[in-house]
Amino acid sequence: MATRRQFLRKATMGAALAPFALDPIISPWALPAGSAPDWVEEARAQIPASREPFFQTAGIAPSPTPVMDAVAEMLHYQNKGPVSPEIYPQVAATEPDLRTHLGQMFGASADEVALTHSTSEGINIASWSRNWESGDEVIISNQEHPANTIPWYNLSTRFGVSVKRIDLSTGTNLMDEMRAAVTSRTRMVSIPHVSRNNGRRLSDSESAELAHWLRERDIRYHLDGAQGPGCVPFNFAELGSDYYSACGHKWLLGPKGTGAFFCRSDVLDRTHMTWTGSHSTTSYDAVGKYELIPETRRFEFGTRALATFHGFNAALNWVEGIGLSRILSRVDELTLYATEAWKNRGHEVSSPQTAQARSGVFVLQLPEDLSGRAVYDHLRENKSTYTSPVDGPRDLRVAIHFFNTKEEIDATFDAIEHMGE
Numbered sequence: 001m002a003t004r005r006q007f008l009r010k011a012t013m014g015a016a017l018a019p020f021a022l023d024p025i026i027s028p029w030a031l032p033a034g035s036a037p038d039w040v041e042e043a044r045a046q047i048p049a050s051r052e053p054f055f056q057t058a059g060i061a062p063s064p065t066p067v068m069d070a071v072a073e074m075l076h077y078q079n080k081g082p083v084s085p086e087i088y089p090q091v092a093a094t095e096p097d098l099r100t101h102l103g104q105m106f107g108a109s110a111d112e113v114a115l116t117h118s119t120s121e122g123i124n125i126a127s128w129s130r131n132w133e134s135g136d137e138v139i140i141s142n143q144e145h146p147a148n149t150i151p152w153y154n155l156s157t158r159f160g161v162s163v164k165r166i167d168l169s170t171g172t173n174l175m176d177e178m179r180a181a182v183t184s185r186t187r188m189v190s191i192p193h194v195s196r197n198n199g200r201r202l203s204d205s206e207s208a209e210l211a212h213w214l215r216e217r218d219i220r221y222h223l224d225g226a227q228g229p230g231c232v233p234f235n236f237a238e239l240g241s242d243y244y245s246a247c248g249h250k251w252l253l254g255p256k257g258t259g260a261f262f263c264r265s266d267v268l269d270r271t272h273m274t275w276t277g278s279h280s281t282t283s284y285d286a287v288g289k290y291e292l293i294p295e296t297r298r299f300e301f302g303t304r305a306l307a308t309f310h311g312f313n314a315a316l317n318w319v320e321g322i323g324l325s326r327i328l329s330r331v332d333e334l335t336l337y338a339t340e341a342w343k344n345r346g347h348e349v350s351s352p353q354t355a356q357a358r359s360g361v362f363v364l365q366l367p368e369d370l371s372g373r374a375v376y377d378h379l380r381e382n383k384s385t386y387t388s389p390v391d392g393p394r395d396l397r398v399a400i401h402f403f404n405t406k407e408e409i410d411a412t413f414d415a416i417e418h419m420g421e
Helices: 006-019 038-044 064-078 088-091 095-107 121-129 150-157 174-181 206-217 265-270 306-322 326-345 372-382 406-419
Strands: 114-115 137-141 162-164 186-191 219-223 242-245 259-265 281-283 290-291 363-366 397-399
Touching: 038 281, 064 088, 064 306, 088 095, 088 259, 095 114, 095 306, 114 121, 114 306, 121 186, 121 219, 121 242, 121 259, 150 162, 162 174, 174 206, 206 219, 306 326, 326 363, 326 406, 372 397, 372 406, 397 406
Parallel strands: 137 162, 137 186, 186 219, 219 242
Antiparallel strands: 114 259, 242 259, 281 290, 363 397
């Protein structure tokens, strides 16, 4: 029987090294010779969806084949003996290993990390963290995904909580907006680290300033990080927020149904729970006494998809095998290229253009006779190119990850312009 160390080395470290060993079955999308660095083409060979121009990472990203292989291998291993004393402990170690890994990569202790199944799950944990009363206020923005809208609307319906919005359009001042919106009844601020709608990123300094200001007023601060890790630099401690919700299936290229919720240790005991169950406590008895785990993982409960979480850990290893800083640098390089290329064609860009505010969530303004939905459909149906319409009727989101190329960007821009002819 394999030891836990042997199993993890085979299933996880193999995924970390995979980008540098080309998959012999899946070949990259055909590119001109020398159009991308060797390390990018090697990585593309492990991502089946990159054989065609894929600019939908901000929605659902493609996973590398080693990540999916890690999920399958763990699932099959687990089912050799789900309750075997030689197998179960190795499988159960998936969760603490992943919490530790996420903390090490993103500026948190393992005790500040809970494993979730989506960003939405983390947002719901944050939304139920206070005992709400009628007339309390929560502040969100005008750049939200439904995941950071509907939970707050639900509080409004159930408890009479007022939902207010600040303007996080490109160029607005975060602190000015917040000072104008906060009142003595404000209890929570929940805004995006990176907007899925215009790509605006909150810098560490912006976020830290806001965090300090809110803490002085006993206002909790949550960041929707669906577009954060793997797209822009993310360090939980430096951002300063009380809570941060993220997912594994976007910029980190992990399996669907994976995520993480970060909670600052000094607010944990003031963060109320709404859903809970087995595995949330250190002890309980038959007369109502119980003790919660003194870590953020108290928000985890019930039977878990451990093979999928193992795949999430493999995705982190895969990213680290390439180099997260190298990935982020290339994302920014390509985003800057796309910005200048679209402007040089005589068009406008909706995304921020400064280094501090831009992200791989690149949003362009289409010519006046085109709509985001029409262009999205045309590119998908006729060019096998995948983009996303967003809230602005003439806005199109072209989510740029490191595996994309300048040639793909240019070809996509050509196809958009030819639609207007």
